[in-house]
Amino acid sequence: xxxxxxxxxxxxxxxxxxxxxxxxxxxxxxxxxxxxxxxxxxxxxxxxxxxxxxxxxxxxxxxxxxxxxxxxxxxxxxxxxxxxxxxxxxxxxxxxxxxxxxxxxxxxxxxxxxxxxxxxxxxxxxxxxxxxxxxxxxxxxxxxxxxxxxxxxxxxxxxxxxxxxxxxxxxxxxxxxxxxxxxxxxxxxxxxxxxxxxxxxxxxxxxxxxxxxxxxxxxxxxxxxxxxxxxxxxxxxxxxxxxxxxxxxxx
Amino acid sequence: xxxxxxxxxxxxxxxxxxxxxxxxxxxxxxxxxxxxxxxxxxxxxxxxxxxxxxxxxxxxxxxxxxxxxxxxxxxxxxxxxxxxxxxxxxxxxxxxxxxxxxxxxxxxxxxxxxxxxxxxxxxxxxxxxxxxxxxxxxxxxxxxxxxxxxxxxxxxxxxxxxxxxxxxxxxxxxxxxxxxxxxxxxxxxxxxxxxxxxxxxxxxxxxxxxxxxxxxxxxxxxxxxxxxxxxxxxxxxxxxxxxxxxxxxxxxxxxxxxxxxxxxxxxxxxxxxxxxxxxx
Numbered sequence: 001x002x003x004x005x006x007x008x009x010x011x012x013x014x015x016x017x018x019x020x021x022x023x024x025x026x027x028x029x030x031x032x033x034x035x036x037x038x039x040x041x042x043x044x045x046x047x048x049x050x051x052x053x054x055x056x057x058x059x060x061x062x063x064x065x066x067x068x069x070x071x072x073x074x075x076x077x078x079x080x081x082x083x084x085x086x087x088x089x090x091x092x093x094x095x096x097x098x099x100x101x102x103x104x105x106x107x108x109x110x111x112x113x114x115x116x117x118x119x120x121x122x123x124x125x126x127x128x129x130x131x132x133x134x135x136x137x138x139x140x141x142x143x144x145x146x147x148x149x150x151x152x153x154x155x156x157x158x159x160x161x162x163x164x165x166x167x168x169x170x171x172x173x174x175x176x177x178x179x180x181x182x183x184x185x186x187x188x189x190x191x192x193x194x195x196x197x198x199x200x201x202x203x204x205x206x207x208x209x210x211x212x213x214x215x216x217x218x219x220x221x222x223x224x225x226x227x228x229x230x231x232x233x234x235x236x237x238x239x240x241x242x243x244x245x246x247x248x249x250x251x
Numbered sequence: 252x253x254x255x256x257x258x259x260x261x262x263x264x265x266x267x268x269x270x271x272x273x274x275x276x277x278x279x280x281x282x283x284x285x286x287x288x289x290x291x292x293x294x295x296x297x298x299x300x301x302x303x304x305x306x307x308x309x310x311x312x313x314x315x316x317x318x319x320x321x322x323x324x325x326x327x328x329x330x331x332x333x334x335x336x337x338x339x340x341x342x343x344x345x346x347x348x349x350x351x352x353x354x355x356x357x358x359x360x361x362x363x364x365x366x367x368x369x370x371x372x373x374x375x376x377x378x379x380x381x382x383x384x385x386x387x388x389x390x391x392x393x394x395x396x397x398x399x400x401x402x403x404x405x406x407x408x409x410x411x412x413x414x415x416x417x418x419x420x421x422x423x424x425x426x427x428x429x430x431x432x433x434x435x436x437x438x439x440x441x442x443x444x445x446x447x448x449x450x451x452x453x454x455x456x457x458x459x460x461x462x463x464x465x466x467x468x469x470x471x472x473x474x475x476x477x478x479x480x481x482x483x484x485x486x487x488x489x490x491x492x493x494x495x496x497x498x499x500x501x502x503x504x505x506x507x508x509x510x511x512x513x514x515x516x517x518x519x520x521x522x523x524x525x526x527x528x529x530x531x
Binding site (some may be wrong): 051053056058081082084085088089094095096097098099105108110111112157160161164243 | 291344345348390412414416417418419420421422423425426432433437
């Protein structure tokens with residue numbers, strides 16, 4: 001199967017710091033790819049190159065290619081706005097807008113020009129159901145998104161992304177601010193979402209990577225040390241550094 | 252000295268400062284209200300001042316002129332002021348040019364208002380032939396208030412967390428959609444507070460209006476009519492007539508106006524905060 005996304009000789013610089021070093025990685029469609037590694041290893045930076053979120057950071061520079069369906073997203077003439085509709089993102093801290101639950105989910109479709117009330121209702125319900133939040137909020141759609149619990153907020157942010165119907169969803173440590181019960185809910189949700197979406201998740205929780213992903217990449221100091229099937233990475237890592245990390249000798 | 256007695260000394264000092272500040276405030280407000288309120292009546296609010304040296308009459312035209320001036324100034328001020336704040340906080344790169352602009356804005360905010368008045372007199376009253384008029388006064392106030400509005404709005408916009416912007420951008424919103432639908436609504440309470448502070452400044456401004464609006468006590472009939480706002484009227488009453496009681500009454504009206512404006516500011520920012528948390 002062709003990879004949904006692929007990076008070729010990807011280098012990333014922030015000022016004079018070389019944050020990502022020659023990263024080559026492919027992301028399989030309808031599967032979950034987990035990126036693990038100690039803090040500051042570049043895994044989040046890598047994730048943010050996949051939807052060009054680093055573009056808004058002054059002093060950032062990129063070399064190499066990031067392919068989405070074989071097309072380089074850093075090529076001249078690529079519409080970043082269009083690209084981000086195809087590649088959604090969930091952040092580390094739940095970041096619902098200070099608007100109602102309904103308006104949070106309807107935001108993306110509205111920005112795309114969908115203004116018909118009935119259609120919006122449909123999209124909002126569908127997205128909230130897909131994010132396993134509908135039953136908890138269906139009677140309070142006008143309540144502020146900020147009034148929800150942390151776990152609910154994160155599922156609201158996922159619903160908000162689903163409403164735009166992206167092809168790929170990037171998740172930047174989506175559970176690090178959540179309690180174990182909420183974390184399990186989000187992990188279950190991710191399993192369901194692979195039916196329709198390709199997911200890349202950054203996590204510092206190795207158990208989480210082992211639980212949810214088919215593929216795992218281990219980053220260290222800006223380098224992709226090892227990449228392969230999750231079962232292989234966790235049972236018989238090829239690189240000594242990977243082994244040291246997953247057995248808890250550093251990180 | 253032991254830590255305990257130092258603590259006591261500090262408490263005495265802090266309490267003392269608080270008490271002195273309160274005393275001065277209440278003395279001023281109390282004095283003006285006590286002397287002004289006896290001359291204050293329904294008639295006082297709704298009759299026109301006589302003008303000239305008598306000081307007779309009420310303050311109706313001054314109230315209307317003040318309202319006109321506030322509306323006219325805001326009409327000219329808001330778009331460029333908030334626009335510049337959006338530019339500085341969202342679009343401008345941090346380089347020597349924008350640093351100079353910021354520095355200039357900060358410096359202008361500290362320039363005494365009479366200097367702006369002089370500028371307005373030269374440019375609007377004489378060079379552009381707007382004469383002593385509402386328009387000259389409003390344009391001068393726009394120059395005076397732009398720095399304040401730009402800086403307060405810029406701070407309000409910058410206080411919007413980056414995560415909101417990233418959330419919107421990651422959903423495929425354009426930069427402008429992000430600013431318009433996410434950043435500005437969140438920054439609105441701060442911007443509104445800045446605008447209301449500007450209204451307070453307009454109501455209280457005297458020196459720069461003295462040299463740009465003249466002192467006609469008549470009801471302004473067009474943008475090119477001169478006129479006096481409440482503060483200006485108060486100044487004329489105090490300096491050119493013996494109607495000190497009327498000046499005090501006008502002062503009382505001003506104090507109450509500012510009090511109302513401040514209450515509105517607090518109410519608005521409270522409501523916005525509550526709305527954000529509760530949803531709306």
